[in-house]
Amino acid sequence: MSNEQNIQINLANIPQLLAHAIALENEASERYADLADLMEAHNNYDVASLFKKMSGIEQLHVNHIQEMVKRHRIKALPTVTYHWLSPEGPETTDTTDLHYLMNPRQALKLAMYNEQRACDYYANIAAHTQDEETRRLAQELSAEEAEHVGMVRVWMDKYPEPEADWDQDDDPPFQPD
Amino acid sequence: MSMTAETVNKPTPADYRSGIKPIWCPGCGDYSVLLEITKALATLELRSEEVAIISGIGCSSRIPAYSSCYGFHGVHGRALPVATGLKVARPDLTVIATGGDGDGFSIGGNHFLHACRRNVNITYIVMDNQVYGMTKGQASPTTDPDWDSVLTPGGTGIRAFQPLVIALASGANFVARGFAGDPAGTTNMIIEGIRHPGFSFIQILSPCATFRPDQREWRNMVREAPVPFTNDPSRAANRIMTDDGFNIGILYRGDRPPYETGRKGTPRDIDTIAEEFSV
Numbered sequence: 001m002s003n004e005q006n007i008q009i010n011l012a013n014i015p016q017l018l019a020h021a022i023a024l025e026n027e028a029s030e031r032y033a034d035l036a037d038l039m040e041a042h043n044n045y046d047v048a049s050l051f052k053k054m055s056g057i058e059q060l061h062v063n064h065i066q067e068m069v070k071r072h073r074i075k076a077l078p079t080v081t082y083h084w085l086s087p088e089g090p091e092t093t094d095t096t097d098l099h100y101l102m103n104p105r106q107a108l109k110l111a112m113y114n115e116q117r118a119c120d121y122y123a124n125i126a127a128h129t130q131d132e133e134t135r136r137l138a139q140e141l142s143a144e145e146a147e148h149v150g151m152v153r154v155w156m157d158k159y160p161e162p163e164a165d166w167d168q169d170d171d172p173p174f175q176p177d
Numbered sequence: 178m179s180m181t182a183e184t185v186n187k188p189t190p191a192d193y194r195s196g197i198k199p200i201w202c203p204g205c206g207d208y209s210v211l212l213e214i215t216k217a218l219a220t221l222e223l224r225s226e227e228v229a230i231i232s233g234i235g236c237s238s239r240i241p242a243y244s245s246c247y248g249f250h251g252v253h254g255r256a257l258p259v260a261t262g263l264k265v266a267r268p269d270l271t272v273i274a275t276g277g278d279g280d281g282f283s284i285g286g287n288h289f290l291h292a293c294r295r296n297v298n299i300t301y302i303v304m305d306n307q308v309y310g311m312t313k314g315q316a317s318p319t320t321d322p323d324w325d326s327v328l329t330p331g332g333t334g335i336r337a338f339q340p341l342v343i344a345l346a347s348g349a350n351f352v353a354r355g356f357a358g359d360p361a362g363t364t365n366m367i368i369e370g371i372r373h374p375g376f377s378f379i380q381i382l383s384p385c386a387t388f389r390p391d392q393r394e395w396r397n398m399v400r401e402a403p404v405p406f407t408n409d410p411s412r413a414a415n416r417i418m419t420d421d422g423f424n425i426g427i428l429y430r431g432d433r434p435p436y437e438t439g440r441k442g443t444p445r446d447i448d449t450i451a452e453e454f455s456v
């Protein structure tokens with residue numbers, strides 16, 4: 001099992017940083033879309049539509065990073081081996097923390113955790129890159145993620161805590177052959 | 178540890194996914210295992226058409242449909258004979274069999290023993306959730322005897338099957354136990370299992386979020402095996418028999434030569450053979 005605390009992410013320049021940024025937002029968006037499908041297959045339409053919304057928001061973040069690529073006059077991003085603190089990108093939802101009966105508050109808690117991890121990831125890059133411009137941009141991205149944490153928290157607080165027996169079901173799903 | 182990004186062009190795990198959307202319950206460990214298999218294939222840089230994923234029946238046996246590799250979603254308990262036949266006929270393919278504890282150790286238990294014994298160069302990944310997930314929560318061979326459920330009030334009272342020891346005793350050449358929620362460790366285990374010649378058996382503890390909510394605790398129970406793998410089967414068996422089922426890692430790597438999959442003898446014309454049987 002990996003030890004994330006000791007990993008230092010050292011990215012050399014802005015194109016590398018933006019290549020990672022686009023990849024992590026894309027991966028997060030794809031995962032939310034997959035999870036929305038799973039939730040829909042299990043008739044949890046509230047959480048399915050929430051994950052769909054999150055997938056769309058992450059796609060908007062991809063567009064935002066693409067704007068940054070233009071702003072920095074980068075013609076083509078390098079193809080890189082991605083370096084994350086965990087086996088997947090920092091904004092990608094852990095697939096084991098889910099349940100078909102979970103409520104939107106529980107789903108948004110996961111989303112908030114993802115935003116926090118992204119914030120920490122960029123902070124890690126800012127702390128370890130040797131390049132001053134890359135450091136500034138990583139700090140900017142980290143601050144944006146911190147803002148997202150706050151936004152998701154406000155959104156989450158609109159939903160009630162789940163009931164104590166939220167995962168009880170007398171007729172659990174049947175998986176067809 | 179310090180890492181720098183370098184420019185490379187490699188396949189990505191997404192390249193090994195089919196367009197079919199999984200319908201597993203949210204939180205099912207099998208989804209993580211799918212990601213781990215695709216990650217392993219990407220790391221090994223195998224092309225989809227160089228790999229075949231063969232399964233039986235069960236939630237865990239759905240994997241071939243979700244992958245872009247060649248696949249065969251077969252008959253309950255019969256993944257291993259199909260995988261064995263395929264590997265013998267097409268030794269150039271990387272053959273992976275996948276399935277569940279019910280598929281592999283109940284109805285397919287006999288095939289499991291003989292696949293270990295034959296030691297054909299395939300990798301068998303069992304997503305063990307100690308339950309029949311697909312058919313709504315019956316006890317399986319690996320279920321603890323005291324697991325109390327609606328279908329088995331008070332538990333089955335039957336001793337749980339020990340797949341890793343059985344695999345060792347039967348001749349498997351590589352034995353490992355992983356946890357679906359440990360993507361890095363499990364991916365590495367799959368890579369090593371595929372690379373290792375002969376029959377590689379990987380038991381992945383893969384929680385059933387729906388019928389075994391108690392397995393959410395597994396993430397706090399698994400730990401790295403305290404000692405590295407051995408190539409001594411009796412030592413490996415002793416370790417497995419005396420652990421609590423939550424030591425994860427590669428536990429055994431043997432050096433038994435794999436079953437030779439190439440053709441033996443000179444191929445004969447089918448009409449000549451038929452003639453010998455004509456009456």
Ligand SMILES: Cc1ncc(C[n+]2csc(CCOP(=O)(O)OP(=O)(O)O)c2C)c(N)n1
Pocket residue numbers: 177234235236237238253276277278279280281304306308309310311312317
């Ligand atoms: C010949 C036959 N017998 C019984 C069944 C019913 N059946 C379908 S899946 C399954 C057990 C699946 O359990 P497991 O292999 O552990 O897979 P899981 O769903 O837990 O991943 C059974 C008994 C069947 N499909 N075919």
Ligand code: SF4
Pocket residue numbers: 175200201202204205206207236237306310311384385386387388
């Ligand atoms: S029933 Fe269990 S094993 Fe089957 S998909 Fe659902 S969580 Fe996974």
Ligand SMILES: [Mg+2]
Pocket residue numbers: 235277278279304305306307308309310317
């Ligand atoms: Mg099972």
